[in-house]
Amino acid sequence: MIKKHVSVIILAAGQGKRMMAKSNKQFFKIEDKPILAYTIQCFLEHAYIDDIILVINQNEEEIVKNEVLNKYFKKNNFKIAYGGKERYNSVYNGLKVLDENTDYVLIHDGARPLVNKEEISIVVDTLRERKACVVGVPVKNTYKLINEFKEIEYTPPREKLYSVMTPQAFHRDLIVKAYQIGIDECAHVTDDAMMVELFTDEKVLIVDGSYENIKITIPDDILTMKRIIEGRTRYKK
Amino acid sequence: MKISKVDVILFCTQCNEDTDHEVIYFDSEIESLTCIECGKTTGLNHSELLSQYKHDWLTRIISKPHRMTEEMRKNLYDFIKNLPARMITKPKRVYNEVEDIKKIEKD
Numbered sequence: 270m271i272k273k274h275v276s277v278i279i280l281a282a283g284q285g286k287r288m289m290a291k292s293n294k295q296f297f298k299i300e301d302k303p304i305l306a307y308t309i310q311c312f313l314e315h316a317y318i319d320d321i322i323l324v325i326n327q328n329e330e331e332i333v334k335n336e337v338l339n340k341y342f343k344k345n346n347f348k349i350a351y352g353g354k355e356r357y358n359s360v361y362n363g364l365k366v367l368d369e370n371t372d373y374v375l376i377h378d379g380a381r382p383l384v385n386k387e388e389i390s391i392v393v394d395t396l397r398e399r400k401a402c403v404v405g406v407p408v409k410n411t412y413k414l415i416n417e418f419k420e421i422e423y424t425p426p427r428e429k430l431y432s433v434m435t436p437q438a439f440h441r442d443l444i445v446k447a448y449q450i451g452i453d454e455c456a457h458v459t460d461d462a463m464m465v466e467l468f469t470d471e472k473v474l475i476v477d478g479s480y481e482n483i484k485i486t487i488p489d490d491i492l493t494m495k496r497i498i499e500g501r502t503r504y505k506k
Numbered sequence: 507m508k509i510s511k512v513d514v515i516l517f518c519t520q521c522n523e524d525t526d527h528e529v530i531y532f533d534s535e536i537e538s539l540t541c542i543e544c545g546k547t548t549g550l551n552h553s554e555l556l557s558q559y560k561h562d563w564l565t566r567i568i569s570k571p572h573r574m575t576e577e578m579r580k581n582l583y584d585f586i587k588n589l590p591a592r593m594i595t596k597p598k599r600v601y602n603e604v605e606d607i608k609k610i611e612k613d
Contacts (some may be wrong), residue, residue: 283515292515292526301534486517488527488539488548495536 273372274319275393277312277436278323278363281333282326282377283304294485295379296332299495304485305333306341307382307498312375313345315386317393320371322348324363358465359447359453367384367441375436375443376461380485383497384436388478392438400440400471403462404478405431431475433484437461443471508533509606513542520546 283293283386312318325333330349338347350366352359360376367374373396377384388404395402408430414423439447443465451458451468458464462473481497483490510531518525518541525552526542578585 280574286597292513294514294516297512297514297529299536487519488516488541491516491536492549 270397273396273404274370274411275369275373275375276319276320276322276367276371276441277318277375277377278322278324278350278360279305279308279312279377279379280352280356280359280363281308281358282324283329293326293329296329296336297485299466299490299491300498302341303337304382304494305379306337308377308384309337309342309347311382311384311386312377312389313342315389317389318375320346320348322363322366324350324352327351328329345455355456357448357452357458360461361452364445364448367445373438374441375438377436378434378484381435381482382485383479383481383483384434385433385479385481388438391476392436395474395476396438396440396466399474400443401438401465402474402476403433403437403460403464404482405433405475406478406480406482408432423493433460433462433475434478434484435460439465443469450453460479477501514539516541518544518546520544529578 270284281295283295296303298304299307309321309323312321323333323338333349338345348366348368350359350362353362363375363376373393375389375392392402392404408427411427412425412430413421414425416422424442437460439461444461447461447464447468455464455467459468465471465473483493483497485491485494508531512529512531514527514529515524516539517523517558518527521541521543525544528540528542530581531536536549538547540547574585
């Protein structure tokens with residue numbers, strides 16, 4: 270099997286709208302360690318990953334270097350790219366600094382620190398057969414499509430619905446092409462799979478991820494993360 | 507034992523938008539997260555903080571002789587040199603800790 274060069278783009282630029290350097294949740298500490306450090310560690314420790322690109326807020330570069338990279342990952346090298354106004358701008362900036370040898374690109378939210386080794390393995394392994402895949406989990410609730418008056422128009426069958434997460438994984442040529450075509454008309458695009466869906470003919474495969482792969486958004490997520498970490502520590506194989 | 511506060515932006519399910527949240531740590535343990543806009547708090551009930559402090563205080567008393575012995579073993583000179591100042595300032599340090607907790611409970 271030919272070894273493929275796998276790069277990861279970790280999006281850690283935070284929200285542009287309400288930014289104060291110290292308030293970015295990526296730097297929030299759980300068990301004395303910033304959330305971003307947990308995220309980076311997952312990929313750093315995985316044998317498939319060859320390099321990591323961190324997309325950060327330019328104003329936070331010092332904090333990222335002093336409180337995350339130099340403190341926890343001193344012996345490692347990372348490429349840095351700066352975030353843009355929206356998520357897709359940040360991804361595009363990350364794609365622009367890819368190593369010339371990169372074959373596969375994984376794109377991951379910095380605020381998803383609980384991604385596990387198996388999820389990373391499965392997306393990379395899938396890319397040997399397919400050009401695009403994302404991790405997701407079957408939804409547990411019922412979802413409705415509504416009209417402009419918030420009246421229900423349609424209930425999609427639950428078995429056909431997945432909640433999609435990151436990492437989202439692509440062959441380099443495909444994702445770069447999708448972004449090059451779509452970057453000027455993607456204001457409504459919410460994830461990288463959607464870029465591929467809209468601007469290429471490629472089908473994106475969903476692979477089963479873990480319900481523990483949460484995105485830190487609300488305060489309860491922080492307590493959930495704490496409990497998951499405690500559980501993983503207690504039951505470490 | 508150290509009580510510290512940090513600010514972080516999270517999505518408040520009451521305000522329905524991203525807001526500043528004040529996070530209180532007890533040493534490195536998260537005790538609570540409170541939305542600064544609406545006051546919604548997630549985490550430990552503040553009224554339990556003082557009872558936790560009492561429990562922690564008992565543990566500290568019991569372990570004090572052992573901890574002092576270890577300090578003497580590591581550096582007897584520094585231990586003797588610092589002891590008078592520590593004895594004089596101890597009541598004030600304890601008072602400050604209790605006041606911090608009472609202030610948090612009041613908030």
